[in-house]
Amino acid sequence: MGSDIIPIQRNPLYDSVPDDKRQRSLALEISQGQERKKKHRRRRSEKRVSQISQDITLTRLDRKMDYTATSNGGIALSENSKVHRSIFNQDSAKSPKASGNVVVVQQAYKSYGSGKKKVHVLQGLEMRVPQGSIYGLLGPSGCGKTTLLGCLVNRLKLDKGDIFLYGFHPGTASAAVPGHRVGYMPQELALYQEFSISETLNYFGRIHLMSANRIKDRTKFLVEFLDLPDPNRLINQLSGGQQRRASFAAALVHEPELLILDEPTVGVDPLLRSSIWQHLLDVCSTGRTTIIITTHYIEEARQADRVGLMRGGRLLAETSPSSLIHHFKIPSLEDIFLKLCLQDSSEEDIEQGKLNPVYEDDLDGGQTRINTPGTLPEARGITAELRKDVNPTTGHTILRDSSDEAEIYMSPWVQTSKYEREFSISRLAALLTKNFLRLWRNLGFLVFSFLMPPLQTALFCLAVGGTPYNLPMAIVNNDVGFPVDVNITDVLIDNTPIDLFIEDTAPDLERISVDLTYAYFSQEYIDALNKRTLDLTYYEDFQQGFDSVKEGRNWGLIYFHKYFTLDLILFYTVPTLSDWIDVPDLNVTENSKINVYMDNTNSQIAITIWYEIMRSLEEFIVALTQHYTNITGDGISKLALPIKVHDPVYGSMASSTFTEFMAPGVILTITYFMAVGLTALSFITERKEGLLDRSWVAGVQSSEVMLAFLVTQMFVMLVQIALILVFMFPVFDIPCEGSMAWVVLLTILQGFCGMTFGLMVSAVSNDENTAIMMALGIFYPLILLSGIVWPVEGMPDALRYISLVLPQTYACDAIRAILYRGWNITYWTVYMGYIVTAAWLLLHLVITLIAIRVRK
Numbered sequence: 001m002g003s004d005i006i007p008i009q010r011n012p013l014y015d016s017v018p019d020d021k022r023q024r025s026l027a028l029e030i031s032q033g034q035e036r037k038k039k040h041r042r043r044r045s046e047k048r049v050s051q052i053s054q055d056i057t058l059t060r061l062d063r064k065m066d067y068t069a070t071s072n073g074g075i076a077l078s079e080n081s082k083v084h085r086s087i088f089n090q091d092s093a094k095s096p097k098a099s100g101n102v103v104v105v106q107q108a109y110k111s112y113g114s115g116k117k118k119v120h121v122l123q124g125l126e127m128r129v130p131q132g133s134i135y136g137l138l139g140p141s142g143c144g145k146t147t148l149l150g151c152l153v154n155r156l157k158l159d160k161g162d163i164f165l166y167g168f169h170p171g172t173a174s175a176a177v178p179g180h181r182v183g184y185m186p187q188e189l190a191l192y193q194e195f196s197i198s199e200t201l202n203y204f205g206r207i208h209l210m211s212a213n214r215i216k217d218r219t220k221f222l223v224e225f226l227d228l229p230d231p232n233r234l235i236n237q238l239s240g241g242q243q244r245r246a247s248f249a250a251a252l253v254h255e256p257e258l259l260i261l262d263e264p265t266v267g268v269d270p271l272l273r274s275s276i277w278q279h280l281l282d283v284c285s286t287g288r289t290t291i292i293i294t295t296h297y298i299e300e301a302r303q304a305d306r307v308g309l310m311r312g313g314r315l316l317a318e319t320s321p322s323s324l325i326h327h328f329k330i331p332s333l334e335d336i337f338l339k340l341c342l343q344d345s346s347e348e349d350i351e352q353g354k355l356n357p358v359y360e361d362d363l364d365g366g367q368t369r370i371n372t373p374g375t376l377p378e379a380r381g382i383t384a385e386l387r388k389d390v391n392p393t394t395g396h397t398i399l400r401d402s403s404d405e406a407e408i409y410m411s412p413w414v415q416t417s418k419y420e421r422e423f424s425i426s427r428l429a430a431l432l433t434k435n436f437l438r439l440w441r442n443l444g445f446l447v448f449s450f451l452m453p454p455l456q457t458a459l460f461c462l463a464v465g466g467t468p469y470n471l472p473m474a475i476v477n478n479d480v481g482f483p484v485d486v487n488i489t490d491v492l493i494d495n496t497p498i499d500l501f502i503e504d505t506a507p508d509l510e511r512i513s514v515d516l517t518y519a520y521f522s523q524e525y526i527d528a529l530n531k532r533t534l535d536l537t538y539y540e541d542f543q544q545g546f547d548s549v550k551e552g553r554n555w556g557l558i559y560f561h562k563y564f565t566l567d568l569i570l571f572y573t574v575p576t577l578s579d580w581i582d583v584p585d586l587n588v589t590e591n592s593k594i595n596v597y598m599d600n601t602n603s604q605i606a607i608t609i610w611y612e613i614m615r616s617l618e619e620f621i622v623a624l625t626q627h628y629t630n631i632t633g634d635g636i637s638k639l640a641l642p643i644k645v646h647d648p649v650y651g652s653m654a655s656s657t658f659t660e661f662m663a664p665g666v667i668l669t670i671t672y673f674m675a676v677g678l679t680a681l682s683f684i685t686e687r688k689e690g691l692l693d694r695s696w697v698a699g700v701q702s703s704e705v706m707l708a709f710l711v712t713q714m715f716v717m718l719v720q721i722a723l724i725l726v727f728m729f730p731v732f733d734i735p736c737e738g739s740m741a742w743v744v745l746l747t748i749l750q751g752f753c754g755m756t757f758g759l760m761v762s763a764v765s766n767d768e769n770t771a772i773m774m775a776l777g778i779f780y781p782l783i784l785l786s787g788i789v790w791p792v793e794g795m796p797d798a799l800r801y802i803s804l805v806l807p808q809t810y811a812c813d814a815i816r817a818i819l820y821r822g823w824n825i826t827y828w829t830v831y832m833g834y835i836v837t838a839a840w841l842l843l844h845l846v847i848t849l850i851a852i853r854v855r856k
């Protein structure tokens, strides 16, 4: 936030400086500290004036440059450019180098992996970058250039060794990294594709805490300086080269002291490469900016002040291109590098006892056989005598300037303000603007996010919990009935109606009662069945009906015996049941039963049919008793069921539906998982595209990034929750006995819980696949174990305990209690819902913060 100057700390490098030199440095630092505050205000106004004039000068100079690509991929310069080059050479030869090395790397070791898979990438690397120079870090793919830059910008940690950036270890309180003093352009494009050029520069300027006016000025200048198109053009509408230059502009926008560029020229045509180098030379021309640039294209680094030729995790040589050319008397840097590699291999061979006689010739001063055709640009840098230094640890040699030894000591560098390490509202505002802008630019996604929750809610209310209907059911009704007006006792012979049931006497009964009205108790029952639930099909005989079930045409068969009515009357009329059971062939007990044969393979359908069969039984019994009274003269109460159900304590007389049971869980799961979906990929995409790296290097704090994501997604989540609740309650009429405010509050809390879970997933996952698998992986366990689709009471004991600590089990019960019992927060069931949700939310946040910090 501010730029306080703090007294300089003791720095290990100073310990190696002679005492009098150190004292001079400290005295200088103290006086500088006092002076700085006085000069601060004056400098700010001067800086603007000088920047504007510098911008004008550079733009003018830029137009003078005339680089062209040669047929062999080299770069040729016109006369104008050479004049211009000499200006730069003078600049870089002047003051900067006297100030010492901006970057010092000592005995750096870095490896990836462990055990047998361990890859040693940096192996005792030594590096010194003088202030105000262009340092070209050259080497083949995989030699460790990106790893080294990652360590410089504090994205990676060394296993062993030291790095000093402006005198301090990267990542420490006083260091330049992370912070506004460094500009970093990673290998990836690392730009928000949906942003325009000006929005991109605005974002990067704001995270560097630049004022709006300054950003505007710098944007204007950089667009002109880097030949960028209209600043309102979106990044994804730019050509590859323009995108690279926009990425370069993003690293330059805050005028960093140190510019770290990871292969800015990779994959771009020679013309654009030359133009990028031209810009580098321009940026460096004032002597204030130091540039470290990596490249595969060794020849282009002739324009650097100093090159580090890297192989196998260490530098083979570190000097100016002109010194190398002078030393080896070979015009091509590429050939020099090749020669150094051969020499290096030979050293290893010598170590292993193998000698390379051909190479020995070369070492002895034999003429090189390597020739480079074509025109090459002039080599830059001060030509110096080289010497071979031996690395005391590894024994490898490095070729460097004879005068280098003194330059390792550094100037008393300025410390970075402590405020840069603190939470910044301005940076948070920049991150929020960026997130909202991204949302806005992905309008399709936003609309989809708003449509999904109501769609899911509507689908749930329409598709789940409704009573199955039109269930095909077979009926075989052989019942011959019984005359209503005939008193059963009248047809008893010797108090025994046996004759009536013998097959050949039955027609007598039918004959006797031919003019009578018959009662068909079986029909009473069939009439009581709900025809919407059951779709009845009549079959002639039992076998046909039974076969229809076996063949899957019906879910069940209801079968009535020929003497169903008669036997039912006898069953209730004859005093002792045993009398009838004893009589062979007259199975009154069995014949008077409604026989049901079910296909129970679909339990929900079977339950529905059973419910219907039992429910219609009640209606049937009432109808039956009326006829029965007529036939037997006995009272109706004889058949009444011995139970009385009073008004329920909670809920209505009509049993609550499965929809009502599931509704609280559905509200919570839709909210929770939509929120997970919003955040689960947030870090990953930005991390993969190198965008997060850029933000971390700029000094953005993990808490700022997390808060910005939470606030942005909260806006989306609140709209989603509103839509879910509107659809669930007013539209689909789910009852609510309690206060809706408590329901809304718990739902929002669950949404936050989902968002923080998503953030946690994205913070710990390396790629989208892992994040998606984690997010989807918890979906089913959470739904199944939280009592959403089935009561927790139905689970084995061990699972119940697991279920109770899950974020949605108590929350679900709490919402059920509020909705259907009208309870409020004072009830244990309700407040436990809030407590468990809040506890999970906090746990997610803590893990996310730890994960971001560890992986930062």
Ligand SMILES: Nc1ncnc2c1ncn2[C@@H]1O[C@H](COP(=O)(O)OP(=O)(O)OP(=O)(O)O)[C@@H](O)[C@H]1O
Pocket: 112, 113, 119, 121, 139, 140, 141, 142, 143, 144, 145, 146, 147, 148, 187, 296
């Ligand atoms: N995260 C990682 N895990 C394991 N190995 C890695 C990892 N990152 C890099 N490496 C390995 O470390 C070595 C150096 O990689 P690095 O990216 O630093 O090389 P480089 O010189 O920048 O290559 P290039 O020019 O192709 O970008 C390579 O062998 C690479 O495979």
